[in-house]
Amino acid sequence: MQLIHIAAFTTAALLARLAGGGRWRNPIILIGSLIALFWLQPATPIRNLDFWFPLATFGLTALVWTVTRPAGTRPARADWIVLAGGLALILAVSLSRYAGPLCCLTASRPPQPWLVAPALLVVGLLGFAIVRFVSGRKPAALIAVLLLIGLLIVLKLDPLTRAASALLRGLMEQSVEQASALDIRWLGISYVAFRLIHVLRDYQGDRLPDLRLSEFVSYVLFFPALTAGPIDRADRFVAEYRQPLPLTWDTVYQAGSRIVIGLFKKYALADTLALIALDDMRAAQTHSTLWLWVMLYGFTFRIYLDFAGYSDIAIGLGRLLGITLPENFDRPYGKPNLTEFWNSWHMSLATWFRAYYFHPLSRALIRRFKRLPTPAIIAFCQMTTMMLVGLWHGITWNFLIWGAWQGIGLFAHNRWAARQRARATAPVGASSSGRLRRVVNVLLTFHFFLLSAVWFALSSPAASWDVYLRLFGVK
């Protein structure tokens, strides 16, 4: 997201709340989210993919909504209007290729309408078929979840992504030999997929409220949080979508402050640290242990400032629109142990994994394997959760190892904390020795995470191991 996007979104948010006494808010959120879908999508080497990806995102969203329709219900008139409006907007984006200097919302010239119309027809027919034959049937939700996970695997596993690129290049009559995983840059799909999976799982558990298509699309594609979260809950989002928080000067001040702080974190601090943050090339070029540490610190602070800054902007924009997006960061580098760290880093993702993986798995294991000691179950659940969190970033050995590193750390702290409780040890207090202990704990926790960041910054286990050896002067 660039500054021009943020300026436009801020303007749209204020307009949404002020125009017509706020009665245009929901339509502006909906239409703004659809427009942002196309506007934010970066260009790709494969022709027109910067149009087809947003269309696919909208199509996925609409189709998942049809899957989660309660049994025996039909889409209301308002839903058909929203669907027709969405399809019309997509067609309009395609037609903008003829608009001369006004073209284009997409990064490159969109495909011709006679190519787009059949795709929209397919989405419409699929939706109709789902409504007619599948809605209300819970197994359909499970299949949808598995398809979304499959999609994420294709997008995160390099050989599969490359194969997808080759397939798409072939379809577009472009060189297949140049197929690369980097061709497939699908804006926000990880976050969209997680929101959709959350909805499908809640639908399976009868926890999902009845949502209109406009509410559903606005939730999944909410433009402030489209590219990188936070991942909100549908029921919570829709409550404020239907009944927005009032726009007071206090809200404007809070939201504005949040946006300004986010801009500073992301564009001033994070982008400056990006000049020196550790990566493969810099690690290979650096011949000094000291400067390697400096680059690692640079990387560790950069990822926090970049992500936290972006979250601040999203939360600020959400607040302007009367939606309280969940917090994503709570000063993680100041936490005295890894458990508190992971309760304060990318909190919405951690909450998601806890709700849809960790707790169901641990409950199922406890029920199924009663003889298994609880620590073993905790270890397994924590390790696999964190490894999945790692793999969510990309299916590579490095992300897997990074996840395992976090899992081991979490389990170690879990056991240590349990032992402390068993000894009825008094918590770290406010005495000077208590404060000192807290400082030491914070430094230890931070450096545990910092050292794990090597796996994150580099692309191969060999390169990562080489960096560790050089960081500690062994090489």
Place this chain on the structure above:
Amino acid sequence: MASDSQPIRRGSVLRVIAKAVVLFVVVNLAFALADPLPLIGRVSVYNWLVPGRERLPFGENPASYNLSLFQLEAMFASHEIARPKAPDEYRVLVLGDSAVWGILLQPPETLAGQMDAAGYVAADERVVRVYNLGHPTSSLTKDLLILSDALRYDPDLIVWLVTLESLPPEKQLASPILQHNPEAVRDLIAAHALDLDPADPAFVNPTFWEQTLVGQRRALADVIRLNVYGVMWAGTGVDQFYPESYDRPANDLEADVDFYGLPDPLTAGSLAFDVLAAGIELAGDVPVVLVNEPIFIGDGQNSDLRYNFYFPRWAYDDYRQIMADLAAERGWRYLDVWDAIPPSEFTNSAIHLTPEGTNQLMREIADWLGWAESK
């Protein structure tokens, strides 16, 4: 931020906005009036937190951890020349174009780098330390601007490599570093009565608004970026992007014998020899050695008309003769090594040398200067 019990009211928000606007306007106006950028440029992490760069900043490829900027104070502050001169140091500055700066050469492989590493000793037994002040644009006036700033670093000798490409009148103000330092260049034009137009439209004369903080944001960002890149310079020693391959100098040449539309034969007045003289005058008591740098001499098609891509034979021969005559007439110390380096030791242009070619050049110059290697 407000506590939950005391929400912010409209008046507070409007006051904050008003104060922010006033502060913004005041800071911008103050910036425009005070022009603090030169002072800011002197604040540098180089030479204390990180080592000084071995050549002036240049280049915009992010992989080079380098950038081109026009802020002379910042450029010099980042260079190793800004560190204090040692008591036993014989300080030598090497001026020139991209060949001196070292396109495709690592810093230690440049002329100044190899001279510095050779461990030469001056006649008075001081240790020769050589500093690369080359900058990759061909313009004697650019060299003069750099020289004018460099003299405050107390050099003992200036080695100024020149070539015909730096002398045509239309090249003199073509360099962006000159265009963005109009006042300094105008001062030089006035002080030395140079045959250059102080009102040349090439000069970038910022308006008042362009001198505000907003207007100068790019220049300020460049200074910050230069300092941040100090970490990468210190850690990697990389300051240039090296392509995997490059094209060798053209050996088959065009039949065209034009040289910047200048009349045949060339005269001293048709080239910027006045700038050369101004540099020697500016240096004062500091001896200046002029070196006509080596060029690639082709033997392919039309090599009877042209030496290489840059120079038709007639123009280059005239230039060499004029240089030799002027040097003799005015007592300039002048070394002509135009054909000292074989064609095989040129890289991607008719003036850029390989490390070995640079080494050969270094020995030519050092021998001529009578430098001895330390025992």
